[in-house]
Amino acid sequence: MRGPVVKGFGRGSKMLGIPTANLDVSPLKLQADALAPGIYFGWAAVAKEDRRDVGGGVYRMVMSIGWNPFFDNAKKTIEPWLLHEFGGDFYDQELRLHVLGYIRPEANFTTLEDLVKRIHRDAEVAKTCLALEEFAKHAHDPFLVEGLVPN
Structure with a gap:
C-alpha cells in the first residue's frame, strides 16, 4: 500500500500516546x-522532504485495519x-507499507488502559517477528527503498 499521510481522528497521539500515520482508505x-x-x-x-526533518527511511510498523470497535468507528481506517x-x-x-x-x-x-496495553503487546510481537530473517529481509524491498533520500 502507498499514499499520503492524512489526519486521523487525533486519538493516537493525544489519547493513546501511540502516534499513527493514517492513510486514506478510499484510494486503497x-x-x-x-x-x-x-x-x-x-x-x-x-x-523525506527537504523542508522536514522526518522520514527518509524504512521503519518497523504495526497496523490496524478496520473499524476500531472500542471507538465504534463508522468508517474503516488504515492506521x-x-x-x-x-x-x-x-x-x-x-508512506509506503x-x-x-x-x-x-x-x-x-x-477500558482504554486495556486497549493501550494490547497495542503495546502487538508492537512487541511485530518487533519480534520483524527481527526474524524471513521478515527482516523485506526491509530492503525495492517498493520501500526506491527513491528514498536517506535521513
Missing part, C-alpha cells in the same frame, strides 16, 4: 478489503504505527 479500498479487519505487522517507508521516535509529523508525505503478517483480529476492550 481494494488492498484494504483484501485484508481481514485486524492487526498486522510489516515495514513502512517514509519519503499504521511506525515503531520509531520521530521529531515531528509527516502529514502529506508519501509492506504488510507481511497478521497478528490478531480486531477486538473490543472494556
Whole structure:
C-alpha cells in the first residue's frame, strides 16, 4: 500500500500516546478489503522532504485495519504505527507499507488502559517477528527503498 499521510481522528497521539500515520482508505479500498479487519505487522517507508526533518527511511510498523470497535468507528481506517521516535509529523508525505503478517483480529476492550496495553503487546510481537530473517529481509524491498533520500 502507498499514499499520503492524512489526519486521523487525533486519538493516537493525544489519547493513546501511540502516534499513527493514517492513510486514506478510499484510494486503497481494494488492498484494504483484501485484508481481514485486524492487526498486522510489516515495514513502512517514509519519503523525506527537504523542508522536514522526518522520514527518509524504512521503519518497523504495526497496523490496524478496520473499524476500531472500542471507538465504534463508522468508517474503516488504515492506521499504521511506525515503531520509531520521530521529531515531528509527516502529514502529506508519501508512506509506503509492506504488510507481511497478521497478528490478531480486531477486538473490543472494556477500558482504554486495556486497549493501550494490547497495542503495546502487538508492537512487541511485530518487533519480534520483524527481527526474524524471513521478515527482516523485506526491509530492503525495492517498493520501500526506491527513491528514498536517506535521513
